[in-house]
Amino acid sequence: MATFFEEGTLVGVLTTQPLDRALDYKAPEGGCHLGAFVEVPLGPRKVLGVVWGAGKGGFDLAKARSVIRVLDAAPMRDEMREFLERAGAYTLTPMSAMLRLATRAPGLGDPPSMRKVYRLGEGEPARMTDARTRVLDAAREMGGLALTLKELAEAAGVTTSVVKGLVSTGAIAEEQSPRDTPFALLDADYGSKTLTPDQTEAAEALRSAQRAQTYGTTLLKGVTGSGKTEVYLEAVAEALRTGRQALVLLPEIALTAEFLTRVEARFGAKPAEWHSGVTLTERRRVWKMVAQGQAQMVIGARSALFLPFQRLGLIVVDEEHDTSYKQEEGVLYNARDMAVLRASLIGAQVVLATATPCLESWANADAGKYQRLTLTSRFGEAVMPEMRAIDMRSEELPANRWISPSLQRAVAKRMEAGQQSLLFINRRGYAPVTLCRACGQQIGCDHCDARMVEHRFLKRLVCHQCGESKPIPDVCPSCEAEDRLAAVGPGVERLAEEAQAVFPDARIAVLSSDLYGTARELKAQIETIAAGGADIIIGTQLVAKGHNFPLLTLVGVIDADLGLQGSDLRAAERTFQLMRQVSGRAGRAEQPGEALLQTFQPEHPVIRAILSGDEEAFWAAEADERRAAGMPPYGRLAGVILSGPDVQSVFDLGNHLARNDAPLRRIGAQVYGPAPAPIARVRGRHRVRLLVKADKGAPLQSALADWAAQVTLKGDLRMAIDIDPQSF
Ligand code: ADP
Ligand code: ZN
Numbered sequence: 001m002a003t004f005f006e007e008g009t010l011v012g013v014l015t016t017q018p019l020d021r022a023l024d025y026k027a028p029e030g031g032c033h034l035g036a037f038v039e040v041p042l043g044p045r046k047v048l049g050v051v052w053g054a055g056k057g058g059f060d061l062a063k064a065r066s067v068i069r070v071l072d073a074a075p076m077r078d079e080m081r082e083f084l085e086r087a088g089a090y091t092l093t094p095m096s097a098m099l100r101l102a103t104r105a106p107g108l109g110d111p112p113s114m115r116k117v118y119r120l121g122e123g124e125p126a127r128m129t130d131a132r133t134r135v136l137d138a139a140r141e142m143g144g145l146a147l148t149l150k151e152l153a154e155a156a157g158v159t160t161s162v163v164k165g166l167v168s169t170g171a172i173a174e175e176q177s178p179r180d181t182p183f184a185l186l187d188a189d190y191g192s193k194t195l196t197p198d199q200t201e202a203a204e205a206l207r208s209a210q211r212a213q214t215y216g217t218t219l220l221k222g223v224t225g226s227g228k229t230e231v232y233l234e235a236v237a238e239a240l241r242t243g244r245q246a247l248v249l250l251p252e253i254a255l256t257a258e259f260l261t262r263v264e265a266r267f268g269a270k271p272a273e274w275h276s277g278v279t280l281t282e283r284r285r286v287w288k289m290v291a292q293g294q295a296q297m298v299i300g301a302r303s304a305l306f307l308p309f310q311r312l313g314l315i316v317v318d319e320e321h322d323t324s325y326k327q328e329e330g331v332l333y334n335a336r337d338m339a340v341l342r343a344s345l346i347g348a349q350v351v352l353a354t355a356t357p358c359l360e361s362w363a364n365a366d367a368g369k370y371q372r373l374t375l376t377s378r379f380g381e382a383v384m385p386e387m388r389a390i391d392m393r394s395e396e397l398p399a400n401r402w403i404s405p406s407l408q409r410a411v412a413k414r415m416e417a418g419q420q421s422l423l424f425i426n427r428r429g430y431a432p433v434t435l436c437r438a439c440g441q442q443i444g445c446d447h448c449d450a451r452m453v454e455h456r457f458l459k460r461l462v463c464h465q466c467g468e469s470k471p472i473p474d475v476c477p478s479c480e481a482e483d484r485l486a487a488v489g490p491g492v493e494r495l496a497e498e499a500q501a502v503f504p505d506a507r508i509a510v511l512s513s514d515l516y517g518t519a520r521e522l523k524a525q526i527e528t529i530a531a532g533g534a535d536i537i538i539g540t541q542l543v544a545k546g547h548n549f550p551l552l553t554l555v556g557v558i559d560a561d562l563g564l565q566g567s568d569l570r571a572a573e574r575t576f577q578l579m580r581q582v583s584g585r586a587g588r589a590e591q592p593g594e595a596l597l598q599t600f601q602p603e604h605p606v607i608r609a610i611l612s613g614d615e616e617a618f619w620a621a622e623a624d625e626r627r628a629a630g631m632p633p634y635g636r637l638a639g640v641i642l643s644g645p646d647v648q649s650v651f652d653l654g655n656h657l658a659r660n661d662a663p664l665r666r667i668g669a670q671v672y673g674p675a676p677a678p679i680a681r682v683r684g685r686h687r688v689r690l691l692v693k694a695d696k697g698a699p700l701q702s703a704l705a706d707w708a709a710q711v712t713l714k715g716d717l718r719m720a721i722d723i724d725p726q727s728f
Helices: 080-090 093-100 130-141 147-158 159-167 199-214 228-241 253-267 280-291 301-307 335-346 359-366 404-417 492-502 519-531 571-583 605-614 615-629 647-659 660-667 701-709
Strands: 012-013 024-025 038-040 045-054 114-120 170-177 217-222 245-249 272-274 295-302 312-318 349-352 372-376 384-389 420-426 431-438 452-455 460-463 467-469 487-490 510-511 534-540 552-557 594-599 637-645 670-682 686-697 717-723
Touching: 012 038, 012 093, 024 534, 080 093, 080 147, 080 335, 080 717, 114 130, 114 147, 114 670, 130 147, 130 159, 130 170, 130 701, 159 170, 199 217, 199 228, 199 335, 199 349, 217 228, 217 359, 228 253, 228 312, 228 349, 228 372, 245 301, 253 519, 295 301, 301 335, 312 335, 312 404, 335 349, 335 660, 359 615, 372 519, 384 605, 404 420, 404 552, 404 594, 431 452, 492 510, 510 519, 552 571, 571 594, 571 605, 571 615, 594 605, 605 615, 637 647, 637 670, 637 701, 647 686, 660 701, 686 701, 701 717
Parallel strands: 217 349, 217 372, 245 295, 245 312, 272 295, 312 349, 384 594, 420 534, 420 552, 510 534, 552 594
Antiparallel strands: 012 024, 012 045, 038 045, 114 170, 431 487, 452 460, 460 467, 637 686, 637 717, 670 686
8 A cells, every 4th residue: 555644744745837846735634645636725726736755844844734635536656656757857857747647637536427317217107108118118128227318318219308208207217327437348358360370479479478467568560451450459358368457559549430449349348548539528537447447448649658557567559650659749758668668667568569660669679679579471362562663754744743654554454443542642732832923932831931731622721830821812922913823743632633634533532631620520531432432542641550441452652752852860761661551551452452653763772672672671771870870779869949939049049058068078969050940930939959969878868957957048938858859
């Protein structure tokens, strides 16, 4: 049992207010446990806090204020406090901000919320109708189980007013019941599949790791469709059997619906869900059931890592290479790395599943820090698609056309065979650039350094950096020439227009995140496509992420060179991952697939590696290059982002820091910059970045902290430290 503090003793309470230490309070009447969620006075306010340890004292005890009350929630476990401290120290995040991540439960500690439920009552209605009989029959069929008004009415096929009428006669009883009902139990053996020999071997390795109940990380690598999900669900099953909870992180909320259905088929009931699309009431329920150990499995976004699991045994990070695992605002953390940290503190297993690992994970597996399991072939008859380059230098294409004759012929062939083609372009909107043919000006965002992207579907120009949008103007904002604005370059919407012109009879579906208002609309579209309701799919990155389209046999990448143009050291890795992922969409079922990459540089080493599929060679070459440059994962990097409304003072601060680098030099680290940050202006604030490079073993965090402490931020200047930045 956790340490207990008697009434009146001093306790240190960490609050979610931006103060960077625990404050001393007297334990309330009845005392409190270490880790208890409490309400404390702070100035004139009452705020949420957690009892973090004994008080420091050293002042007049009579002046100490008391904890107001202990909230009705399970105390935070020691291991969770340790996790927050370690994660905070790693990311150089104030503890108050870490605590906010771990207290995202709506109504934490409030009395249980109640709702009305209905069951068969004792009374006899004076007058019976067909509808009334149906309600009573439905209630009788439910046995003792109570339903909500809506559920009962739906079960009986009547309106809710019929049920209410029966309540007034006493034939249906109305009761209050706590809203936070438990989750249905999952059955580890419910819908188990017969695995292939390869899959069996991998599943058995994961199961035995799970049984050991110690920490370990496994990189589960396998081409798209090889059954990685089936395999890691076996690890989940083993966690369930041993009475431990499992967390599965997905990179994209849009994927959860499909995944939930799959989990339900495998374990006979739905798991808990935790992401921004979940209602407050449901989140409250999930939080509570997770803390009680009742919720056995959680599917979630990265923030689910901070749920109060009671006995977490397994964390799966699906599509572990996905950049969306890095939170880029507020607390800058990478959920993949934090999953490994959390698991290592509690003796849990981590499974990193991917077809294309990030170089960091590849290197960890290579160094023997992670176990490596590989599924080499696709399930069933499906084989990896044949990959070929279309050399755009020798294709005849009129201006403002992007579908080459070779690609056109391939699509036509698939249409004749009743199969689907996917045309991939990683650009949302209609055209990436809008410029005036009279004065040559491009339309830019008023708040950022980004160009405005035309979205014809929305009839607006949109900034992809800050989200600002405005109607498409008729006259040029610079020279006021009329009707001279021209779209330049292709986006997904423009490509759809071209495809429709080239294939007038084709049914075309566009998959781009901004075309769907809700996850449900997107899901409906995905289902339509999967059922064969489209001949040509035009899609952005969204399609690369794990949807199953059985009729899809051709993938055409419109611009394979797109990702290679930046100066980012990760460009090769990203392009390789994306191209492999997208190509993997073709030919999942019995039909062999084909992937065609339109490129102006078929000799480029990355393009050649993509085409040959020689992954090990690609990773080894990338690793050599990074090692030579002392870059991650062979060296350490941190970004320091300075921002403010006035560009000069932001640069001045950056230069000041760059000159005063003694704390960094002490650990042999180097400073680069200041330079405009990858996103140089956001919402009217200028952003400047300094990059710090250190050796692998150097105490980077403490040096950074000393370095940053040399400056006081005046006025509207801000500083954020980004450990292990995504782009460099
Ligand atoms: P991945 O996660 O590697 O992309 P999945 O686990 O999604 O692969 O498997 C691809 C498809 O093949 C899914 O529809 C899955 O249900 C099916 N599948 C894979 N392995 C088996 C198996 N052993 N038995 C039945 N179906 C399987
Ligand atoms: Zn903008």
